[in-house]
Amino acid sequence: MSILIHEKSNVIVQGITGRDGSFHADQMIQYGTNVVGGVTPGKGGQSILGVPIFDSVEEAVVQKKADVSLIFVPSAFASDAIIEAADAGIQLIVCITEGVPVNQMLKVQAYLASKPNVRLIGPNCPGLISPGKCKVGILPGHIFKQGNVGVVSRSGTLTYEIVYSLTSAGFGESTCIGIGGDPIVGTDFIDTLSMFNEDPQTESIVLIGEIGGDAEEKAATYIRQNIKKKVVAFIAGVTAPPEKRMGHAGAIISQGMGTAEGKVKAFHEAGVQVASIPSQVADLLT
Amino acid sequence: MKLLEYQAKEVFRSADIRTPNESMVTTPQDAVKIANESVGYPCVIKAQVPVGGRGKAGGVKVANNADDVLTLASQILGMSIKGCIVDKILVSQAISIHNEYYLSVVLHRASKKPMIIMSPSGGVDIEEISKNRPEMIFKEEYDFILGFKDYTLRRTYQKMFQNQEEKVSYKEFKGFLQKLVNVYFEKDATLVEINPLIVHNKECMALDAKILLDDNGLEFHPEFEKYVTSNAEETLQEKMAREANLTYISLDGNIACMVNGAGLAMATMDTIKHFGGSPANFLDIGGSSNPEKVVNALRIIASNPNVNAILINIFGGITRCDDIAQGFREGLEKVKFDLPISCRIIGTNDEKARTILKEINIPVTTDMDEAVQNVVKMAKGG
Numbered sequence: 207m208s209i210l211i212h213e214k215s216n217v218i219v220q221g222i223t224g225r226d227g228s229f230h231a232d233q234m235i236q237y238g239t240n241v242v243g244g245v246t247p248g249k250g251g252q253s254i255l256g257v258p259i260f261d262s263v264e265e266a267v268v269q270k271k272a273d274v275s276l277i278f279v280p281s282a283f284a285s286d287a288i289i290e291a292a293d294a295g296i297q298l299i300v301c302i303t304e305g306v307p308v309n310q311m312l313k314v315q316a317y318l319a320s321k322p323n324v325r326l327i328g329p330n331c332p333g334l335i336s337p338g339k340c341k342v343g344i345l346p347g348h349i350f351k352q353g354n355v356g357v358v359s360r361s362g363t364l365t366y367e368i369v370y371s372l373t374s375a376g377f378g379e380s381t382c383i384g385i386g387g388d389p390i391v392g393t394d395f396i397d398t399l400s401m402f403n404e405d406p407q408t409e410s411i412v413l414i415g416e417i418g419g420d421a422e423e424k425a426a427t428y429i430r431q432n433i434k435k436k437v438v439a440f441i442a443g444v445t446a447p448p449e450k451r452m453g454h455a456g457a458i459i460s461q462g463m464g465t466a467e468g469k470v471k472a473f474h475e476a477g478v479q480v481a482s483i484p485s486q487v488a489d490l491l492t
Numbered sequence: 493m494k495l496l497e498y499q500a501k502e503v504f505r506s507a508d509i510r511t512p513n514e515s516m517v518t519t520p521q522d523a524v525k526i527a528n529e530s531v532g533y534p535c536v537i538k539a540q541v542p543v544g545g546r547g548k549a550g551g552v553k554v555a556n557n558a559d560d561v562l563t564l565a566s567q568i569l570g571m572s573i574k575g576c577i578v579d580k581i582l583v584s585q586a587i588s589i590h591n592e593y594y595l596s597v598v599l600h601r602a603s604k605k606p607m608i609i610m611s612p613s614g615g616v617d618i619e620e621i622s623k624n625r626p627e628m629i630f631k632e633e634y635d636f637i638l639g640f641k642d643y644t645l646r647r648t649y650q651k652m653f654q655n656q657e658e659k660v661s662y663k664e665f666k667g668f669l670q671k672l673v674n675v676y677f678e679k680d681a682t683l684v685e686i687n688p689l690i691v692h693n694k695e696c697m698a699l700d701a702k703i704l705l706d707d708n709g710l711e712f713h714p715e716f717e718k719y720v721t722s723n724a725e726e727t728l729q730e731k732m733a734r735e736a737n738l739t740y741i742s743l744d745g746n747i748a749c750m751v752n753g754a755g756l757a758m759a760t761m762d763t764i765k766h767f768g769g770s771p772a773n774f775l776d777i778g779g780s781s782n783p784e785k786v787v788n789a790l791r792i793i794a795s796n797p798n799v800n801a802i803l804i805n806i807f808g809g810i811t812r813c814d815d816i817a818q819g820f821r822e823g824l825e826k827v828k829f830d831l832p833i834s835c836r837i838i839g840t841n842d843e844k845a846r847t848i849l850k851e852i853n854i855p856v857t858t859d860m861d862e863a864v865q866n867v868v869k870m871a872k873g874g
Contacts, residue, residue: 307709309676309706313636315604344809346807346809349839359755360755361754362753363755363756364759366809367756440759444765
């Protein structure tokens with residue numbers, strides 16, 4: 207098993223006729239993902255890359271039983287695209303778009319709270335891949351290999367970096383998920399850790415975090431209390447200058463959380479080993 | 493982006509949030525004119541800078557007459573506060589203060605809602621209060637369906653104004669909070685802060701104002717365009733990067749980095765330090781890179797005189813490696829510099845990229861640690 211996506215996922219691409227949408231839809235098809243169509247309002251009835259284009263997500267769901275949607279639309283339209291997918295009955299929505307205003311995402315989250323069967327990944331994320339089965343996103347497929355390591359990350363390219371070194375060291379991945387680097391994302395570390403914990407294919411977990419926010423600290427607490435599998439972490443930004451503070455309010459809310467040192471300490475306290483450079487992750491997993 | 497006090501107060505006034513009678517000026521003569529004609533005496537002269545701690549630096553002074561205004565405005569204009577030269581001052585009506593309150597609306601990641609933070613012990617020591625006397629800080633979530641919950645907000649209202657000589661009605665208080673939340677959403681802010689807030693003639697009034705805008709929301713707010721340049725505290729390279737739509741942060745090392753993706757860019761800096769080098773910058777050329785971005789990035793990193801070696805670290809996903817290599821070819825023709833380059837490229841279309849780079853004699857590796865170790869050697873003159 208893998209988590210969230212597999213051979214039978216019926217995937218559509220919202221924004222399939224754009225430069226990035228069409229390029230990556232093509233890459234996904236070549237990888238073996240079951241792309242059943244695309245959505246571009248006004249271009250319904252045409253086709254691209256051998257798959258039909260629909261005017262709305264709803265039509266793709268009715269006609270092609272789409273259950274996963276990948277969003278490539280420009281940032282001004284991304285939150286509406288997410289809502290459209292959720293209303294149409296899509297169960298897994300993956301939003302690649304970067305630059306979505308954070309307060310729009312707050313509203314999207316509040317709306318999705320009324321739809322417990324819908325899971326959003328992103329925005330501003332690279333998507334996810336279950337190697338050898340299905341790829342939904344922009345991750346370069348050829349660096350992955352089917353295996354037993356679950357990977358979850360807030361970053362995009364840093365994830366590829368670490369996966370590449372894992373694969374070179376002989377490891378493979380069950381599923382690799384980029385949850386996105388924005389302050390507000392649909393799926394967090396804890397959601398993913400819980401799924402990896404239940405997944406029989408996943409034997410160990412790699413968590414890739416970065417400075418800012420308190421997602422890593424919370425994940426560390428969750429790992430200490432719930433995760434029985436081996437977890438190795440990497441935190442980017444140990445040498446980065448301190449994050450610009452959000453006035454007094456930021457200090458009042460964060461109470462010191464968010465620094466690389468704090469995150470590394472939280473992981474150590476949870477029994478998680480932390481790599482100091484990306485290539486060390488594979489060593490620590492051995 | 494951070495709005496200066498006078499800009500944030502303009503936003504407040506347009507949202508019907510009360511502020512003192514005041515105007516921003518750039519010369520001592522205009523300060524006197526404003527004080528005489530509209531603000532009156534006593535008045536407060538306040539430096540307008542994008543950094544905190546201006547009061548302690550002498551950037552806020554009370555003037556009792558026109559001579560004071562002329563003297564103080566002349567002192568404050570041109571003053572340097574934490575490296576920022578003061579070129580704007582606010583001449584503001586002085587108002588008697590019974591108590592300083594703190595009030596803010598801030599993005600709260602954990603609850604995925606805006607949070608309202610309040611305290612009857614506002615003023616310059618609010619962060620100390622939050623650490624040492626957390627019982628003096630009150631928090632309310634703003635719910636998208638309910639707005640404020642009256643039963644909790646009423647309790648907070650009682651605590652905020654108990655033992656105060658002058659108070660506002662619950663209705664006025666709640667209405668004021670709502671106006672602040674409206675500003676938060678309408679302007680795509682991530683923070684709207686008033687410290688201090690005071691009660692004046694039974695109404696809430698903002699004596700100071702701070703607004704942080706979400707950079708992702710700026711394109712929907714052309715009214716702030718005019719502030720982008722004037723408010724930026726940035727180095728020459730940071731300015732060039734902003735104009736070229738790249739994310740660049742100046743650091744004090746000598747190894748320039750060009751990386752795609754913020755996480756990998758940070759990890760690249762960490763790895764440079766790990767191997768004994770020192771990064772000159774953080775530069776994320778972003779996803780979906782067209783060759784023009786690479787040309788601009790090269791121009792920016794090569795313009796930093798501290799740099800003596802360049803590291804390129806590209807892991808292609810949405811970024812196509814051949815676009816990067818093409819940009820490189822164009823960049824080397826357009827930008828003249830004589831610096832050693834260590835290049836690592838892998839990922840989407842990397843075969844094509846390697847072909848292009850071979851044609852222009854740039855050695856490429858696929859291993860990040862190797863590329864970093866090479867550039868550290870180059871920077872040391874090896």
